């Protein structure tokens with residue numbers, strides 16, 4: 001199997017490897033497919049209805065529980081799954097109960113929970129309840145606080161929730177492999193006394209990275225820094241579900257990170273407040289106003305804001321984290337006059353086109369003309385089609401769609417926002433010499 005690096009280096013030597021983009025029509029289908037994912041299992045019936053706004057895990061789901069003698073019982077199954085990052089990219093991953101991330105566990109401060117864990121993997125596992133205060137023997141560190149859960153075995157964890165906040169669960173056994181293949185999930189605990197400020201929409205997004213090299217179908221867990229896919233709830237844009245809200249609603253987005261990088265999460269159009277995380281909702285005096293917040297590895301953060309009408313990008317600000325399969329360490333073609341080279345290469349590679357001289361966008365144009373197929377099971381580097389053209393995004397990107405007069409609890413994708421013409425950037429000239437802009441004189445000019 002040719003490695004991504006070798007493949008892209010080889011393609012790059014011919015000027016081809018920088019961007020792998022697919023047809024505009026395929027991108028459009030992918031985007032249209034996103035709302036369908038919203039029809040996935042919905043949040044479980046909240047125990048004391050009205051006590052809290054149930055968390056919504058975009059592209060994910062919430063695990064129903066059984067109430068037995070006053071104890072909330074959950075059952076997690078660690079297993080291999082077939083996972084689709086976006087149409088065109090599937091892989092064998094590991095997760096819980098048929099998905100990565102595993103289903104969100106949701107409970108209320110003061111609840112006693114009993115969690116069964118069945119291991120259907122080929123190796124031992126354990127579950128660590130990340131950030132949750134509990135007896136040492138329930139902490140889930142294989143070898144340290146318990147025996148490993150061997151293949152086929154079921155263990156039970158039981159503890160009382162004496163806190164609230166945004167927490168996680170993940171294996172503490174062969175962590176590099178089990179996390180690298182997608183084993184992780186949210187454990188949300190709502191405050192018993194209610195929120196100090198009401199929450200109308202409560203979203204949860206898990207950040208992760210995957211070494212799914214082009215042409216392969218299983219993430220490589222041994223990779224430390226060169227990842228191919230960067231995901232929100234194990235999906236890449238344009239398959240990431242939009243976050244929907246009515247204008248004026250108070251929205252919370254809970255982020256958690258078990259990837260190998262820190263992610264500066266940026267929201268357009270709003271100043272959000274960072275109001276809590278692993279340690280629960282902070283006192284108001286500790287809230288911070290930001291437009292970008294780093295979610296460090298192993299950390300959770302709660303971002304809250306009052307929704308403003310529009311379509312607003314929500315993304316990681318590491319620019320490579322909003323791309324899909326990417327080449328690294330390849331020659332840079334920008335500004336290189338490739339005339340003449342293409343003809344020579346075409347003698348060896350029929351149909352070859354030189355690209356990249358003026359930037360990476362021209363790859364998309366050629367792809368739209370059907371001239372540039374990518375490797376099997378590999379997503380375009382950047383895609384997604386908006387109302388005004390290609391979005392040129394991938395990975396950790398989604399859209400917060402805020403509209404007037406949306407019914408409470410209506411999470412259906414409302415389509416694209418229609419800005420007033422007077423409030424939309426527009427073309428005033430196609431002439432490069434237009435106007436008399438101030439410009440710095442060139443050295444030697």
Ligand SMILES: [Cu+2]
Nearest residue numbers: 263316318321
């Ligand atoms: Cu990032």
